[in-house]
Amino acid sequence: MTTHTGSCHCGAVTYEVDGDIDSGLDCNCSICRRKGALLWFVPREALRIHQGEDALRAYTFNKHVIQHRFCGTCGMHPFGEGTDPKGNAMAAINLRCLDGVDLSAIPVHHFDGAAL
Structure with a gap:
């Protein structure tokens, strides 16, 4: 298992x-489309915030099941938090905010979130 580092823009x-990136999800819902996020889902316990938890803000919409987390200073969206259909805590990591990841080598799956 690989440990990846990431940050907001500022x-x-x-x-x-922690985890091995097997694919990214490109969602066309109203927020993901505007953010341009490429998401990788991991169990929430795989995510460790080292600094700036107090700088994080959260935005929810629609069914209010995902906390879209963003930096209150630069506005970058490094990850989101929610639960999977079985009730397990999950994190949706924005692959574009991870250091040293070759995005062209990651298979991308498209999800029609706009249809929900």
């Missing part, structure tokens, strides 16, 4: 996440 929020 560096106020830094974190690590």
